Amino acid sequence: MSFATxxxxxxxLGSPEGQMVVLDDSDSIxxxxxxxxxxxxxxxxxxxxxxxxxxxxxxKMCNQVCKHCHVDAGPDRKExxxxxxxxLCLDAIQESSIETIDLTGGAPEMNPDFRWFVEELSQLGKExxxxxxxxxxxxxxKYSDLPAFYKKHNIxxxxxxxxxxxxxTDAQRGDGxxxxxxxxxxxxxxxxxxxxxTNLKLDLVYNPSGAFLPGNQADxxxxxxxxxxxxxxxxxxxxxxxxxxxVSRYLEYxxxxxxxEEYMSELxxxxxxxxxxxxxxxxxxxxxxxxxxxxxxxxxxxxxxxQGANHISEFDLNQLANREIVLNQHxxxxxxxxxxxxxxxxxx
Amino acid sequence: xxxxxxxxxxxxxxxxxxxFQKKLGDKFFDYYNSVFEEGALTxxxxxxxxxxxxxxxxxxxxxxxxxxxxxSKGVDEEQMMEAVHVTAAIQSGASLVHGVQMMDQVNxxxx
Ligand code: SF4
Ligand code: SF4
Numbered sequence: 471m472s473f474a475t476x477x478x479x480x481x482x483l484g485s486p487e488g489q490m491v492v493l494d495d496s497d498s499i500x501x502x503x504x505x506x507x508x509x510x511x512x513x514x515x516x517x518x519x520x521x522x523x524x525x526x527x528x529x530k531m532c533n534q535v536c537k538h539c540h541v542d543a544g545p546d547r548k549e550x551x552x553x554x555x556x557x558l559c560l561d562a563i564q565e566s567s568i569e570t571i572d573l574t575g576g577a578p579e580m581n582p583d584f585r586w587f588v589e590e591l592s593q594l595g596k597e598x599x600x601x602x603x604x605x606x607x608x609x610x611x612k613y614s615d616l617p618a619f620y621k622k623h624n625i626x627x628x629x630x631x632x633x634x635x636x637x638x639t640d641a642q643r644g645d646g647x648x649x650x651x652x653x654x655x656x657x658x659x660x661x662x663x664x665x666x667x668t669n670l671k672l673d674l675v676y677n678p679s680g681a682f683l684p685g686n687q688a689d690x691x692x693x694x695x696x697x698x699x700x701x702x703x704x705x706x707x708x709x710x711x712x713x714x715x716x717v718s719r720y721l722e723y724x725x726x727x728x729x730x731e732e733y734m735s736e737l738x739x740x741x742x743x744x745x746x747x748x749x750x751x752x753x754x755x756x757x758x759x760x761x762x763x764x765x766x767x768x769x770x771x772x773x774x775x776x777q778g779a780n781h782i783s784e785f786d787l788n789q790l791a792n793r794e795i796v797l798n799q800h801x802x803x804x805x806x807x808x809x810x811x812x813x814x815x816x817x818x
Numbered sequence: 819x820x821x822x823x824x825x826x827x828x829x830x831x832x833x834x835x836x837x838f839q840k841k842l843g844d845k846f847f848d849y850y851n852s853v854f855e856e857g858a859l860t861x862x863x864x865x866x867x868x869x870x871x872x873x874x875x876x877x878x879x880x881x882x883x884x885x886x887x888x889x890s891k892g893v894d895e896e897q898m899m900e901a902v903h904v905t906a907a908i909q910s911g912a913s914l915v916h917g918v919q920m921m922d923q924v925n926x927x928x929x
Contacts, residue, residue, distance in 0.1 A: 633892075633894075635894060637895075638894070676892075678889065678890070680889065682886050682889045682890050683890050684890060685862070685887075685890035685891035685892060686861070686891070689860065689861070689862055689891065689892070690891070690892045693862075693892045694892075735830070739830075
């Protein structure tokens, strides 16, 4: 497993432009365009509904280099949100009807201003989600108090665990990640996260460790709950089943493993009308490490900025509510099967 | 003329069988889809059974299809291989149990 990101290795797919060349060429693999699919069901142009979530990517630095990462995150990424940009986010949130703040990365905790930001955010009385990769808690003694810090600020912790066995988890996320993740989950459970009767929410994210779509979220949740409870005495609240989108390292994996065409046609043939109507970009805005605004974290990685005023310093929810969402072929990942979003499946 | 009997691409065209006989094709796909719905057995259990049967009928399309289906449903490698061993055990058992017929015949023929 390589520990260098695509960007560091100066790979073609390490740049948004390189990825767009591949995604834009859908004719050669005989696929319809995503917008034509939406047009056929009267959903094009795709417009926002009620925007209630701000997902903030505080930086691309991460202690892991997962094979499927759409951020191309890793220890060598230096893009980190500054405290000034965080302050702009706080100003924007304060003056808006945003209800949920979803902090992501990289490993968001590696941003030196992460704790300051969470403390400021928690004074605004919004729901705060932190996408914690679990291993960060054990990566360095300076992170060992994170569970207590989350608890103090009533953070909703959402953590990736692609499978309930070491083999498949480590194949995707790196050697030893499963064991460390289990240890981190034990610590979170011990202080009350994921336990019945506490308000400390711990959700796990499942995403396939390969070129296939996730199955039914409720069935997978039952299986995960049973295996983690029986094998490791681990408890959690909900399992969010996510589809891997053909972006960045997952796109590179699909191409290198010869699965790209088949995966894309699988996404297209699994197009689901009701999932299309509820894709997450209709309810959220994504903020990049440098303050630029995007329709979602995937568009952020492809450098597809929102239409109109596109920086947090000029955040205007009314204007954003009237924009057209920027779409491309990777969007088929959100509408396949039961649909996929940062909150899991979109339909039953 | 195709150079091989089996083509990966043909799996995607499975639905086309209705083009030559729509009524029966439609009935078959209705039935097929109903069989794999959640019932007294979970759809996960049905995928594992289908994987085992795919190996018994040795259909490469079914094997690909139900391997993907099992992966999607969170079935692990060990469980999938155990399902294939069930196929193998039944198939070898079915051969061997006929050994009794052979033995009976031998016993009838020999002094
Ligand atoms: S998937 Fe998450 S944990 Fe893995 S490299 Fe990307 S940001 Fe880090
Ligand atoms: S990839 Fe982003 S823009 Fe495209 S449908 Fe999904 S959430 Fe919307």
